[in-house]
Amino acid sequence: MKKTLFITLALVTSFGLGFAFNHLINKSGDNTKIKRVTSIGGIFFKCKDPKKMNEWYKTHLGLNTNPYGSVFEWRQANDSSKKGFTQWSPFKETTRYFEPSTKDFMVNYRVENLKLLVEELKKKA
Numbered sequence: 001m002k003k004t005l006f007i008t009l010a011l012v013t014s015f016g017l018g019f020a021f022n023h024l025i026n027k028s029g030d031n032t033k034i035k036r037v038t039s040i041g042g043i044f045f046k047c048k049d050p051k052k053m054n055e056w057y058k059t060h061l062g063l064n065t066n067p068y069g070s071v072f073e074w075r076q077a078n079d080s081s082k083k084g085f086t087q088w089s090p091f092k093e094t095t096r097y098f099e100p101s102t103k104d105f106m107v108n109y110r111v112e113n114l115k116l117l118v119e120e121l122k123k124k125a
Helices: 002-027 050-061 114-124
Strands: 037-047 069-075 083-092 105-111
Touching: 050 069, 050 083
Parallel strands: 037 083
Antiparallel strands: 037 105, 069 083
């Protein structure tokens, strides 16, 4: 149970930091720069029993879970007529999906223009 609480707190913290990071990027500097991170696309983590984890979150926290986890629907800040989605998914602790990373969790970010961002990052490497 402590591990579940720790993972939950780590995910919530990561989620919050992602939004804070996004706010700082979009607020600071030159307006001609591209938007980098626009939101969080997914939060993924390893656990012993994903099915049990889904059931626990469904029962105790009210998540609408499916075999892949849960999807959070939200409205985009710049245009509230457009929906966005963030995926929350537990994976079996033996998954190779996160490779080459050896970490127990993964946060995927949404970006406005992935190709342009990759080009910019390569220039700065």
